[in-house]
Amino acid sequence: HEAAPRHVVAWHDLANAGFYDGKTFHRVVSGFVAQGGCPRGDGWGGPGTALLDEVTPLPFTRGSVGVATNGRDTGGSQLFFMHAWHPHLDGRYTWVGRVVSGIDVVAALQPDDRILSVAVEVQR
Numbered sequence: 001h002e003a004a005p006r007h008v009v010a011w012h013d014l015a016n017a018g019f020y021d022g023k024t025f026h027r028v029v030s031g032f033v034a035q036g037g038c039p040r041g042d043g044w045g046g047p048g049t050a051l052l053d054e055v056t057p058l059p060f061t062r063g064s065v066g067v068a069t070n071g072r073d074t075g076g077s078q079l080f081f082m083h084a085w086h087p088h089l090d091g092r093y094t095w096v097g098r099v100v101s102g103i104d105v106v107a108a109l110q111p112d113d114r115i116l117s118v119a120v121e122v123q124r
Contacts, residue, residue, distance in 0.1 A: 004054040004096045007067055007075060011096070012120040014047060014077055020118040025109050027080075034109040035068050035080040043068075046076030053094055060089040063103050067094035081106045 014020060025036035026043050039045040052073045060066060060082050066089065068078035075094055082089075083106070099106055 003056045003058055004067070004094050006051050007054055007094055007096050008120065010047075010049075010051055011077070011079070011118075015118040015120045018117075019047060019077060020115045023115045025111060025113045025115070028109050028111050028113075029083075031084050032086060033080040033082055034106060035078060036115060037068070037078040039077065043078070044070070046074075046078065049076060051075045055091060055093065056095055057091050058095040059085060059087065060093070060095065061085040061098075063099040063106065064095060065097045065099065067096060069093065081109070083107060 020037060023037055023039065024041050025034050026038055026041050027033070027035040035043065039047070050073060053069070053075065058064075062082055062084050064082040066080050066082070067075040068080050069075050079096070081099060
């Protein structure tokens with residue numbers, strides 16, 4: 001929550017409203033990322049609003065969750081889960097959290113897998 005407060009609050013609100021229910025993982029790159037949360041299902045959609053980047057030096061290691069963007073300050077609903085550490089992302093994208101359990105599920109994601117529901121837990 002401290003690293004990206006605007007994004008965490010926005011995603012919390014989207015999740016509570018059921019925004020993510022039924023959305024797909026439209027992009028899965030083995031050894032890199034699984035990306036989803038696009039309402040269009042193709043990586044070009046969002047919730048209708050964009051957030052300012054909240055970039056930190058936190059590393060995008062295995063299990064990290066980041067904000068997928070289409071350029072500066074374009075984050076919205078799309079997120080990605082890291083399959084492995086890719087230091088070229090460090091300091092370039094908004095880091096919002098990490099997977100604390102179920103990394104095996106993240107590793108097994110395939111393109112077009114559907115999100116059943118999302119719960120955002122904020123640890124303070």
